[in-house]
Amino acid sequence: MNEGAGVTTGTANIGVVGLAVMGANLARNLASREGNTVAVYNRSPERTRTLLAEHPEAGFVPAYSVEEFAASLARPRTAIIMVQAGAATDAMIDALVEVFEPGDIIVDGGNAYFPDTIRRERAVRETGINFVGAGISGGEEGALKGPSIMPGGSDEAWQTLGPILRSIAAVAEGEPCVTHIGHDGAGHFVKMVHNGIEYADMQLIAEAYDLIRRGTGMSPAEIAEVFAEWNRGELESYLIEITAEVLRQEDAASGGPLVDVILDQAGAKGTGAWTVQTALSLGVPASGIAEATFARSLSSHPEQRAAAAGLPGPAVAPALADPAAFIEDVRQALYASKIVAYSQGFDVIRAGAAEHGWSIDLGAVSRIWRAGCIIRAQFLNRIAEAYAAEPGLPLLLSAPYFAEALGRGQAAWRRVVAHATGAGIPAPAFASSLAYYDGLRAERLPAALVQGQRDFFGAHSYRRVDRPGSFHTLWSGDRSEVEV
Numbered sequence: 001m002n003e004g005a006g007v008t009t010g011t012a013n014i015g016v017v018g019l020a021v022m023g024a025n026l027a028r029n030l031a032s033r034e035g036n037t038v039a040v041y042n043r044s045p046e047r048t049r050t051l052l053a054e055h056p057e058a059g060f061v062p063a064y065s066v067e068e069f070a071a072s073l074a075r076p077r078t079a080i081i082m083v084q085a086g087a088a089t090d091a092m093i094d095a096l097v098e099v100f101e102p103g104d105i106i107v108d109g110g111n112a113y114f115p116d117t118i119r120r121e122r123a124v125r126e127t128g129i130n131f132v133g134a135g136i137s138g139g140e141e142g143a144l145k146g147p148s149i150m151p152g153g154s155d156e157a158w159q160t161l162g163p164i165l166r167s168i169a170a171v172a173e174g175e176p177c178v179t180h181i182g183h184d185g186a187g188h189f190v191k192m193v194h195n196g197i198e199y200a201d202m203q204l205i206a207e208a209y210d211l212i213r214r215g216t217g218m219s220p221a222e223i224a225e226v227f228a229e230w231n232r233g234e235l236e237s238y239l240i241e242i243t244a245e246v247l248r249q250e251d252a253a254s255g256g257p258l259v260d261v262i263l264d265q266a267g268a269k270g271t272g273a274w275t276v277q278t279a280l281s282l283g284v285p286a287s288g289i290a291e292a293t294f295a296r297s298l299s300s301h302p303e304q305r306a307a308a309a310g311l312p313g314p315a316v317a318p319a320l321a322d323p324a325a326f327i328e329d330v331r332q333a334l335y336a337s338k339i340v341a342y343s344q345g346f347d348v349i350r351a352g353a354a355e356h357g358w359s360i361d362l363g364a365v366s367r368i369w370r371a372g373c374i375i376r377a378q379f380l381n382r383i384a385e386a387y388a389a390e391p392g393l394p395l396l397l398s399a400p401y402f403a404e405a406l407g408r409g410q411a412a413w414r415r416v417v418a419h420a421t422g423a424g425i426p427a428p429a430f431a432s433s434l435a436y437y438d439g440l441r442a443e444r445l446p447a448a449l450v451q452g453q454r455d456f457f458g459a460h461s462y463r464r465v466d467r468p469g470s471f472h473t474l475w476s477g478d479r480s481e482v483e484v
Contacts, residue, residue: 012039012061012072014164015079017092019047023082025144026109026136026168027051031058033167039079041069070099076160077104080134085110093120093131102128105157109136113274114185114192117152118356121184130157133184135191137373138170146170148373149178150194150365152187170372177368182358189278189352190365193345196275196289198239198374199268200341203292203429205243208334211416214425216323220247220257230331234405235338237377266296275348282351287436288341291428313424326419332409333416337433339406342383343396344436363387395440406437 013035016027019042031038039061042048048062063069070077077100081092089108096106106129108117117133124131132153136143149165151158158180169178181187205227212223224247231240249258272293279286298305320326346362353360366383370376386399393399397406417434420427439445454460461470461484472484 009071010074012037013074013078015039015041015063015069015073015077016082017041017069017079017096018043018082019051020082021140022109022136022143024051025140026080026082026147027060028055028058029144029146029168030164031055031060036164036167037061039063039069039072041066043083066095066099070096075101075104076130077101078107078160078164079105080107080109082109085112089116090120093124097124097127097129100129103130103156105130105132105153105160107132107134107151107153107161108188109134111135111191111195111269111271112188113270114189117185117188121153125154130154132157132161133186133188134165135181135187135194137191137194137369139374142170142372146177146372148368148371148376150181150187150190150368151178152181152184152189154183155180169368170376172367172370172372172376175367177370177372179361179364179368181365182353182360185356186353186358186360189356189358190349190360192271192274192278193348193352194369194373194375195271196279196286196293196348197341197345199272199275199292199296200288200345200429201237201239201338201375203295204288204334204337204341204433205239207420207427207430208330209243209247211330211420211425211427212327214423215320215326215419218323220259224248226327230334234378235331235335237379238374239377265300265302267300268293268296272296275345278352279344279348282348282355284344284347284351285436285439286344286348287432288337288344288429291432292341295426295428314422317423318419320419326416329412329416332412333430336406336409336413336437337430338379339397339402340433340436341429342379343402346383346396361387361391362393363391397437397440410437 014030016023016038019027019040027038027040030036037059040048040051041063045064048064052060052062061072063072079096081089083089083092089110089112093106106124112133121131130153132151135150136147138147146169149169151161151165165178166176169176171177181190209223212218212226224244227240227244227247231244247259251258251261254261272289276286276290276293349360349362349365363384366380366387370380382401383396386396386401387393396402413434417427417431420430451462455462455472456475459472461472463470470484471481473479473481
């Protein structure tokens with residue numbers, strides 16, 4: 001049988017390339033929405049056959065070659081690539097460029113590094129074809145039921161793509177969780193920062209769990225109830241919700257808590273490191289995200305941890321006079337540190353937009369993260385309100401709501417960090433977030449001494465507080481000061 005014989009020319013308004021779990025679920029989501037007819041193609045035809053056999057209700061238009069796939073799409077042809085990042089993505093883009101025409105649209109829905117997206121968009125644009133890098137968050141379930149989507153690309157592409165993406169996006173308070181982020185790599189840039197914030201959020205939750213367990217001796221199942229209670233308040237979020245579920249889970253083999261038999265070495269796929277590297281290149285302190293990324297790295301060096309097992313720690317861990325009060329302190333410290341993580345993440349987005357000439361609406365970004373994505377939370381409404389009140393807000397945590405919350409929680413935050421230090425419990429994300437907060441508050445920082453040191457060994461010069469200009473002290477001479 002000629003499999004291509006079933007292709008009907010130009011009947012599909014959207015196509016999906018790459019039918020592993022994410023791609024297949026996205027294709028099913030698209031097909032379930034009124035007005036969409038979905039063409040599907042996979043390099044291995046067996047995946048295409050399996051998807052058609054398992055989901056005849058979707059009415060997919062199958063293709064078994066790139067040429068058939070292009071022929072099955074109505075103009076402007078629009079295809080979403082859901083293949084492995086890197087060389088596989090480049091190869092599929094090249095193949096589609098060969099069979100697409102000016103005005104058609106190629107969308108990369110994978111977790112691409114945004115400089116690669118900028119490069120690809122520039123190259124594809126020269127052919128007259130539109131290229132869109134779209135961050136898609138929510139995992140397999142989000143792809144099927146409604147993700148948060150962060151597309152970049154041209155205004156022309158958004159005109160065609162916007163209605164399609166709105167049809168499949170998650171919905172929060174009546175609004176689809178998708179917006180045109182900006183041109184070329186803006187969509188993948190914002191998705192990268194989303195993932196960086198996710199790293200910080202997860203690490204903070206893990207530190208909260210560790211502090212409560214070590215400090216109070218509560219079991220994972222008991223701590224699960226603490227998180228479930230927190231999820232009914234200002235910390236309400238998907239990550240808090242699933243934390244309770246993970247902590248409740250028993251291990252079928254041992255009968256004990258599953259969390260106790262999971263190897264304590266956290267994996268990472270690169271987006272956290274990309275966020276930290278980008279923040280460094282932009283000169284933006286994103287210490288909460290950095291510490292979360294480094295914590296995963298530290299966990300993944302068992303040989304060093306084994307070598308350090310005999311190093312001395314506190315002789316006597318401080319006792320908790322009131323475990324319930326300590327748990328409340330941890331809750332407040334978690335919320336305060338979470339504010340810092342999001343504030344730093346939005347600082348990275350603002351700086352990236354300025355660097356690359358993107359016009360990114362930070363309020364819109366917070367709104368599309370309210371559903372469908374991993375960091376979805378009640379908290380994001382407060383961020384949206386802050387940017388609605390002051391679109392040019394220079395520092396998120398200085399907004400009235402967040403400033404009040406930090407003021408309310410700072411005493412608890414300090415007690416938690418002090419207890420962790422005294423007890424020898426690592427809490428790098430809590431501690432670095434508090435240090436960042438105090439650094440921002442400080443009337444004067446020791447950077448003055450750093451500038452003096454730099455001038456001493458490298459003649460880098462310094463500025464003064466009492467008059468304009470740059471100056472250098474003749475350290476190896478008579479130590480007089482000269483203007484440079």
